Amino acid sequence: MIHYKTSEEVQKIKESADILAKAHGEVAKHIKVGVKTSYLDKIAEEFIRDHQAVPSFKGYNGFPASLCISVNEVVVHGFPSEYELKDGDIISVDCGVFHQGFHSDSAYTYPVGEVPLPVLDLLKATKDSLYLGIEQAVFGNRIGDIGNAIQKFVEAKGYTVVRELVGHGLGRSLHESPEVPNYGKKGSGPLLKEGLVIAIEPMVNLGTRNIVQERDGWTIRTADRKASAHYEHTVAIFEDRTEVLTTHKYIEENFKF
Ligand code: MG
Ligand code: MG
Numbered sequence: 001m002i003h004y005k006t007s008e009e010v011q012k013i014k015e016s017a018d019i020l021a022k023a024h025g026e027v028a029k030h031i032k033v034g035v036k037t038s039y040l041d042k043i044a045e046e047f048i049r050d051h052q053a054v055p056s057f058k059g060y061n062g063f064p065a066s067l068c069i070s071v072n073e074v075v076v077h078g079f080p081s082e083y084e085l086k087d088g089d090i091i092s093v094d095c096g097v098f099h100q101g102f103h104s105d106s107a108y109t110y111p112v113g114e115v116p117l118p119v120l121d122l123l124k125a126t127k128d129s130l131y132l133g134i135e136q137a138v139f140g141n142r143i144g145d146i147g148n149a150i151q152k153f154v155e156a157k158g159y160t161v162v163r164e165l166v167g168h169g170l171g172r173s174l175h176e177s178p179e180v181p182n183y184g185k186k187g188s189g190p191l192l193k194e195g196l197v198i199a200i201e202p203m204v205n206l207g208t209r210n211i212v213q214e215r216d217g218w219t220i221r222t223a224d225r226k227a228s229a230h231y232e233h234t235v236a237i238f239e240d241r242t243e244v245l246t247t248h249k250y251i252e253e254n255f256k257f
Helices: 007-028 037-050 117-136 143-156 249-254
Strands: 067-071 074-076 090-099 102-111 167-169 176-180 197-200 203-205 211-213 220-222 228-230 233-237 242-244
Touching: 007 037, 007 090, 007 102, 007 233, 007 249, 037 067, 037 090, 074 090, 074 203, 074 228, 090 228, 102 117, 102 228, 102 233, 117 143, 117 197, 117 203, 117 228, 117 233, 143 176, 176 197
Parallel strands: none
Antiparallel strands: 067 074, 067 090, 074 220, 090 102, 167 176, 167 197, 197 233, 203 228, 211 220, 233 242
C-alpha cells in the first residue's frame, strides 16, 4: 500500500531533508586522504542529534551506524570503520534523518584525491542519471519512466545498473511502497500521484551489474570488484510540480570535483 502525503506531511519531510542536506555538507568538509570513515559517521551523527533529529539508519534492522559508507567496489550499505581514505578512492556517503515523525534519505559519491578518469566519468554519469530520473518523476508518469531514463542513459555509456537494490517510498517509515527500480520500461509500474514521496537512488557499476553480499550481512560489493557509484535524492510529487526535498547544495559548496 502506498501512503500519499498531505502537503503538511511533505513540509515535515522537507524539514527533515534540510537537516540531512546540511549534515551531508558537514561531512563533505572532511572528505580527504587520511580521514577515517568512522570519523565521518561521528560528524554526521553529532550534527543530526544537535538538530533535534535522529539518524534514520542507526539501529535500522541492526545497522550499526548513522552513515552507510561504501568505498570503491562497495555499492551500498558499507559500515564506517577505521579505514583511512586513500588517494584515488571513491566514497559513497548515504544518510537518513528522522525528524518530527518523518524520514528523509540522500546519498552522494565523492572522489578522494586523484581518481582515474574512467571512474570520475562514472561518478558524473551516475549523478546526471539521478537528475534524468527526477525529470521523469512528474505527476501522471509511472515509476517505470524513472528507471527507464536512468537505465537508458547509463547503459548508453557502457555502465551497468544494479537491479537487486532499488529506490523506495518513504515517510513515517524509511522504506515504504513503491519500489523505485533504476531500470525498467516506460509507462510501466504505479502511477505517480499527488503526495507520493520517493527516494530515487541510481547505483551504477563500471563493470558487471552483478553484486555480492559480504559475510557481515550488509556490505554489498560488485562481483568483479570494479567501482560503483550511488547518488540519491528524496522527491515529492504534486499535480503541478515535483519538489526535490533533499539538496546536494551544501555538499557542492564544500567539495568541488
Ligand atoms: Mg539512502
Ligand atoms: Mg534510500
